[in-house]
Every structure is written in structure tokens, then in C-alpha cells.
Amino acid sequence: MLFKSMQRSASALRTALIGQKMLKFKARESLVVHPKIGRTIEELRVENRTLEIIWDDGLVLKTKMGLKGSWRIFHEGESWGAEKRTAQLLIGVNEISVVCSGAIEIESYHDFDLRRHPILGRLGPDLLDQNVNLDECVSRLMGYENPDETIAEVLLDQRVVRGIGNVHRCEILWACELHPWAKVSSLSRDDCQEIISLAAGVLQTNFELSTAELAVYGKHGKSCSRCGGQVRVTHHGEANRVLYWCVDCQVRHTDVNSLGNVINHDAPRRIHPAEHLYLSEIAKIKKSV
Numbered sequence: 474m475l476f477k478s479m480q481r482s483a484s485a486l487r488t489a490l491i492g493q494k495m496l497k498f499k500a501r502e503s504l505v506v507h508p509k510i511g512r513t514i515e516e517l518r519v520e521n522r523t524l525e526i527i528w529d530d531g532l533v534l535k536t537k538m539g540l541k542g543s544w545r546i547f548h549e550g551e552s553w554g555a556e557k558r559t560a561q562l563l564i565g566v567n568e569i570s571v572v573c574s575g576a577i578e579i580e581s582y583h584d585f586d587l588r589r590h591p592i593l594g595r596l597g598p599d600l601l602d603q604n605v606n607l608d609e610c611v612s613r614l615m616g617y618e619n620p621d622e623t624i625a626e627v628l629l630d631q632r633v634v635r636g637i638g639n640v641h642r643c644e645i646l647w648a649c650e651l652h653p654w655a656k657v658s659s660l661s662r663d664d665c666q667e668i669i670s671l672a673a674g675v676l677q678t679n680f681e682l683s684t685a686e687l688a689v690y691g692k693h694g695k696s697c698s699r700c701g702g703q704v705r706v707t708h709h710g711e712a713n714r715v716l717y718w719c720v721d722c723q724v725r726h727t728d729v730n731s732l733g734n735v736i737n738h739d740a741p742r743r744i745h746p747a748e749h750l751y752l753s754e755i756a757k758i759k760k761s762v
């Protein structure tokens with residue numbers, strides 16, 4: 474019963490939060506890193522009594538719930554009553570606040586760092602800094618330690634450059650017409666320069682892209698504005714982040730050997746792929762029982 478109620482609560486939270494920009498964040502306890510205002514909430518995962526919320530920049534907020542712990546949803550103007558005294562976390566999106574109480578453990582971290590680099594290498598230059606050395610960023614991209622790694626994955630590696638979240642990653646790859654699975658070693662210096670200057674330009678001048686400005690992110694099943702092809706979505710990389718791309722015009726440096734690894738997670742329209750993936754996992758579990 475307990476597990477079921479946790480799943481129900483997660484399902485309601487997914488509907489309220491996924492795909493939304495975070496407008497407010499409060500934490501009663503100190504956290505190592507705070508999610509940034511304006512970042513998009515991308516996924517929500519549940520395992521037993523642990524619930525994780527993931528933002529598009531890879532920040533994970535992990536809450537291990539006690540037996541009486543809960544995440545509750547409040548609409549604008551709704552009174553929170555007793556929750557005000559016990560609330561440990563508050564996340565606000567458009568007209569909705571979600572409040573966590575009764576968690577026995579709360580931690581936050583960047584999923585990239587924890588999963589891949591327990592002994593963390595030095596972080597790369599911050600592309601949000603107006604004085605960033607772009608040549609250094611290009612060299613870091615070109616000299617990436619694993620030549621077989623995909624450009625989609627490398628763009629999220631904070632040791633190369635900092636500041637590119639998942640929304641920007643998808644948009645930059647589309648703008649450069651690059652296949653997301655292109656091996657980083659297949660890119661020329663010109664390619665790398667194009668990626669870095671575009672990324673720095675977008676991050677420094679237009680950090681919060683509006684939905685209308687997005688070419689591929691969140692547009693699965695829709696037509697590409699450049700070629701009329703179809704925008705697709707899948708999960709990619711060790712952190713299994715959602716990745717949107719146009720199969721018809723993002724073909725530069727396509728690595729034919731890796732195309733067989735593309736798992737099709739196309740979600741029906743109006744359902745966020747993260748939720749779709751979750752629903753299909755439930756169906757798989759049911760089948761195997």
C-alpha cells in the first residue's frame with residue numbers, strides 16, 4: 474500500500490512539474506547545490522521511498538521519505554495549513570507549489586558528477602561568463618579524453634565547459650545540424666568553434682528560451698521548422714537524459730555504427746517523454762510479474 478501511494482503521489486507530481494520552468498525554490502535545510510530558478514524540471518524518478526527530481530542542467534534533488542513523509546501539491550491561493558510548520562522543501566512552478574515534509578534524508582547533486590566521476594576532475598570554463606576564453610573551450614572539446622564519446626554526451630560534461638543544460642544541448646545540436654551520436658573526435662576545429670560560439674551566445678544573451686523559440690526540445694512528433702521532418706525523442710547517455718533531435722536534417726557526422734543503438738521512446742503528443750518512459754516501464758513490470 475505504501476509503495477502504491479508513493480507511486481500515486483509521484484504520478485501527480487509528474488503532471489504538475491515535468492516540463493515546467495521552476496520559479497521558486499526554498500529549502501529549510503542547507504543543500505550542497507540549489508536548483509536554479511528558470512531551469513526546467515525534466516524528470517521524476519521513484520524507487521521504494523526515495524523520490525528524485527531532475528532539472529535540465531542535471532541537478533538531482535533526492536528525498537528519502539519517512540513513513541509519514543509526503544510531497545503535496547498546492548494550487549495558487551490554496552491554504553497550506555499545517556504544512557507551513559513542517560515543510561522542508563518548496564518548489565514553485567506556474568500557479569502551483571509542491572511541498573515536501575517528513576523526509577528523513579535530503580540531498581542534491583549533479584548526476585553527471587556522481588555517476589561518472591566520483592573523483593571529480595576540474596570543472597571547465599563557465600560559458601555564462603562574458604569574459605570566458607572561447608579558444609580554451611574549443612580546445613577542451615577537441616581534446617576530449619574519450620574520442621568515441623558522442624557530442625550529445627560531451628556537451629553535458631561540466632569538465633569541458635559549464636553552463637549547457639539539456640534544453641540548450643538539444644537546441645545547439647539542431648542549430649549546428651549535428652547528429653547527436655556524432656563522435657566527438659569526428660568534429661573539425663571549425664565544428665567545435667561553431668558549437669562553442671553558438672552556445673556562449675545563447676547562454677549569455679538569451680538564457681531562458683521561451684517555448685516558441687525552441688526548435689526541437691519538447692517538440693517530439695512535430696515538424697522541424699527547417700526541413701519539415703519529424704522531431705524525435707530518446708534517452709541517451711549514462712545519465713539517461715531525454716534528447717530531442719530532427720532525424721531528417723541533423724545528419725552531419727552521422728556515425729552509422731551507432732544508429733542501431735537508438736531506442737525509440739517517441740511519446741504520444743501532449744505527454745512528456747519522461748512520463749511516457751515511466752508508463753512504459755510500469756507496463757513492462759506488469760508483464761513480467
Ligand SMILES: [Zn+2]
Pocket residue numbers: 697698699700701702703719720721722723
Ligand atoms: Zn529538420
